[in-house]
Amino acid sequence: xxxxxxxxxxxxxxxxxxxxxEGPLLILxxxxxxxxxxxxHKYAYLTQKKKLKPSxxxxxxxxxxxxxxxxxxxxxxxSSELKECWIGTFHAQCNxxxxxxxxxxxxxxxxxxxxxxxxxxxxxxxxxxxNIYEALYKxxxxxxxxxxxxxxxxxxxxxxxDGYGFDEKLAKVYMRYQDELKRCNALxxxxxxxLTVKVFEEFPEILERYQERFQYILVDEFQDTNYAQYMLVxxxxxxxxxxxxxxxxxxxxxxxxxxxxxxxxxFEKDFPELRIVKLEQNYRxxxxxxxxxxxxISANPVRKKKSLWTDKGKGEKVHFYWLPTEDDEAKxxxxxxxxxxxxxxxxxxxxxxxxxxxxxxxxxxxALRRERIPYRIVGGISFYERKEIKDxxxxxxxxxxxxxxxxxxxxxxxxxxxxxxATLNKIEQExxxxxxxxxxxxxxxxxxxxxxxxxxxxxxxLVDLLREFSALKKESTPEIITHIxxxxxxxxxxxxxxxxxxxxxxxxxxxxxxxxFLDRVSLVTRLDENLxxxxxxxxxxxxxxxxxxxxxxxxxxxxxLMPYFKAFDSEEELCEERRLLYVGMxxxxxxxxxxxxxxxxxxxxxxxxxxxxxxxxVPRSCCRxxxxxxxxxxKVEKATGNGKKPVSIKIPYKTGCRVRHPKWGxxxxxxxxxxxxxxKVCVNFPGVGIKRLALKFANLERI
DNA sequence: CGAATTGAGTTTTTT
DNA sequence: ACTCAATTCG
Numbered sequence: 001x002x003x004x005x006x007x008x009x010x011x012x013x014x015x016x017x018x019x020x021x022e023g024p025l026l027i028l029x030x031x032x033x034x035x036x037x038x039x040x041h042k043y044a045y046l047t048q049k050k051k052l053k054p055s056x057x058x059x060x061x062x063x064x065x066x067x068x069x070x071x072x073x074x075x076x077x078x079s080s081e082l083k084e085c086w087i088g089t090f091h092a093q094c095n096x097x098x099x100x101x102x103x104x105x106x107x108x109x110x111x112x113x114x115x116x117x118x119x120x121x122x123x124x125x126x127x128x129x130x131n132i133y134e135a136l137y138k139x140x141x142x143x144x145x146x147x148x149x150x151x152x153x154x155x156x157x158x159x160x161x162d163g164y165g166f167d168e169k170l171a172k173v174y175m176r177y178q179d180e181l182k183r184c185n186a187l188x189x190x191x192x193x194x195l196t197v198k199v200f201e202e203f204p205e206i207l208e209r210y211q212e213r214f215q216y217i218l219v220d221e222f223q224d225t226n227y228a229q230y231m232l233v234x235x236x237x238x239x240x241x242x243x244x245x246x247x248x249x250x251x252x253x254x255x256x257x258x259x260x261x262x263x264x265x266x267f268e269k270d271f272p273e274l275r276i277v278k279l280e281q282n283y284r285x286x287x288x289x290x291x292x293x294x295x296x297i298s299a300n301p302v303r304k305k306k307s308l309w310t311d312k313g314k315g316e317k318v319h320f321y322w323l324p325t326e327d328d329e330a331k332x333x334x335x336x337x338x339x340x341x342x343x344x345x346x347x348x349x350x351x352x353x354x355x356x357x358x359x360x361x362x363x364x365x366x367a368l369r370r371e372r373i374p375y376r377i378v379g380g381i382s383f384y385e386r387k388e389i390k391d392x393x394x395x396x397x398x399x400x401x402x403x404x405x406x407x408x409x410x411x412x413x414x415x416x417x418x419x420x421x422a423t424l425n426k427i428e429q430e431x432x433x434x435x436x437x438x439x440x441x442x443x444x445x446x447x448x449x450x451x452x453x454x455x456x457x458x459x460x461x462l463v464d465l466l467r468e469f470s471a472l473k474k475e476s477t478p479e480i481i482t483h484i485x486x487x488x489x490x491x492x493x494x495x496x497x498x499x500x501x502x503x504x505x506x507x508x509x510x511x512x513x514x515x516x517f518l519d520r521v522s523l524v525t526r527l528d529e530n531l532x533x534x535x536x537x538x539x540x541x542x543x544x545x546x547x548x549x550x551x552x553x554x555x556x557x558x559x560x561l562m563p564y565f566k567a568f569d570s571e572e573e574l575c576e577e578r579r580l581l582y583v584g585m586x587x588x589x590x591x592x593x594x595x596x597x598x599x600x601x602x603x604x605x606x607x608x609x610x611x612x613x614x615x616x617x618v619p620r621s622c623c624r625x626x627x628x629x630x631x632x633x634x635k636v637e638k639a640t641g642n643g644k645k646p647v648s649i650k651i652p653y654k655t656g657c658r659v660r661h662p663k664w665g666x667x668x669x670x671x672x673x674x675x676x677x678x679x680k681v682c683v684n685f686p687g688v689g690i691k692r693l694a695l696k697f698a699n700l701e702r703i
Numbered sequence: 704c705g706a707a708t709t710g711a712g713t714t715t716t717t718t
Numbered sequence: 719a720c721t722c723a724a725t726t727c728g
Contacts, residue, residue: 063718091718116717189718256716357715420704523718542716564715580716603713603719708726
């Protein structure tokens with residue numbers, strides 16, 4: 001695209017954001033205000049007009065998917081290939097840097113990346129060793145993760161002990177953990193960021209090189225950066241100060257994993273010459289949706305004021321349904337979706353159902369299935385978290401690095417090869433005594449005299465196996481996997497589904513070396529799923545970030561779920577829950593349906609629920625407020641703020657009931673939808689076919 | 704050492 | 719309600 005066009009198709013604020021190319025810039029981009037457009041156009045502008053090479057631009061996004069999409073859009077804007085570009089998540093970018101630079105910290109450049117599961121199992125192991133209550137491992141893991149996200153190294157943490165002993169213990173675990181990672185030549189997710197910053201801080205000459213290379217820094221979703229990530233971009237930008245960050249404090253929903261909205265204030269303070277541009281025109285939603293979401297979010301006390309507007313007009317009212325039980329809620333949604341579909345203006349792919357926690361999807365799935373509505377869960381359990389996948393990956397890691405203790409522990413007896421707890425214990429002891437890796441400890445035991453022949457044989461078998469795999473390093477990855485599975489007998493007794501997963505893993509490993517494959521696998525935690533085609537999308541509110549749908553349902557708007565009860569005693573977290581709802585609401589382009597249930601099963605208990613407190617802030621004038629009473633056949637619409645008269649909605653013809661039509665005779669009702677005078681019935685008349693009739697004129701007779 | 708039974712904890716969100 | 723893990727039994 002020619003440069004003029006890059007600029008012309010932007011509104012004045014977007015244009016300002018694009019043209020400000022010297023010095024720091026903060027773009028406060030409200031939901032749906034076209035921020036991706038600004039970033040991609042700016043990228044194109046910088047490369048075309050300012051003659052920067054893609055390798056001079058450092059761009060970070062929140063997810064891999066966002067990175068891919070951004071690359072794609074830039075390519076089509078500039079109609080050229082993007083080679084040597086630096087567009088990716090913080091983790092992917094840091095990985096790339098560390099592969100080149102980590103030697104200075106004493107790691108080898110072939111380090112592996114441990115995911116959360118690996119991290120937890122290592123911490124668990126350390127707790128057991130240090131005789132600390134093992135069940136704490138999750139909490140400890142998340143504390144350590146937070147420390148790393150705040151750039152607090154073990155050494156620094158020790159010096160700030162609370163004097164009660166607990167922190168001292170934590171510090172001990174932290175130290176051990178970090179030590180053990182290094183021995184295994186492994187980094188966890190947080191290390192990727194923390195260690196990159198460490199390299200930059202301790203080796204200014206390296207930092208300088210990168211500062212020179214990256215002449216412009218672009219950061220997306222800035223409100224969700226943690227302190228370490230902030231430090232990273234700050235360091236990179238501190239020379240030329242050419243940095244644009246895009247964010248929306250109202251959409252900050254990752255505090256629980258260390259994101260700090262404060263980074264926006266930090267940014268203002270650290271770069272005093274900062275220019276701020278607000279993008280307030282919304283290109284996504286109707287005015288009603290903006291009014292409702294806007295009034296919900298404005299109840300948050302601390303936020304940058306924004307007033308989003310649109311020229312799309314009022315649109316449909318936002319609906320709220322209050323139903324007796326979660327099953328009723330699910331059924332009602334399924335029914336509504338059917339109605340919408342039958343009206344013919346929308347396909348299933350236009351619809352998303354959002355919820356707070358994964359477990360809520362169950363009831364909805366059931367109802368959708370019953371109504372034969374195709375759906376797909378987006379972002380459920382990660383592909384790479386499945387047991388069989390993690391096992392294979394552990395084998396692959398050992399191919400690259402046999403001293404990877406976490407991976408070795410994982411597969412030492414999988415599939416079972418007669419190495420049980422007793423033997424493992426012995427190996428651990430040996431490794432500790434000699435200060436060597438588990439792998440070397442096994443070899444040492446084999447050479448020693450202290451064990452029975454049968455134990456030694458089994459251990460030798462494992463060592464030979466691993467050595468054999470290691471020798472295959474140069475083969476193609478699928479071949480190596482095949483070999484592993486054959487030689488270990490891993491596939492024996494595995495369910496069809498699991499085998500299928502392994503086959504999928506092999507297919508996706510086609511064409512990359514083991515190292516590259518492991519890299520990709522650990523950073524792209526889920527196969528970049530495209531949104532399902534012509535299916536209703538089900539996902540959590542978090543997952544919905546960055547997406548948009550013509551029609552959005554948000555379910556379970558009840559106290560305890562939304563806001564989630566764990567947030568009850570923290571003002572900050574309640575604000576975050578509110579933002580989460582806001583993010584969900586602003587995904588909707590045309591229609592937004594909210595709902596809740598009076599009774600819900602949670603952890604096998606039937607609970608009385610109250611409507612979410614957030615609903616109190618919804619202006620009734622934008623809404624249709626419907627409470628379905630206990631009696632099944634009676635729905636009462638409460639008076640709305642602007643004095644609408646209560647309307648009772650009846651469904652006179654249930655699906656499956658028989659009716660007589662003056663012309664077509666007897667038929668079976670397939671569906672019944674719409675309300676008031678617009679009520680439509682869908683009837684199948686044998687020998688005539690399916691007819692859609694306006695109830696008002698059809699003269700149907702119930703029989 | 705492995706299988707089976709019991710028991711506990713679990714369910715917020717993710718790179 | 720359900721899954722995962724530890725413990726116990728064979």
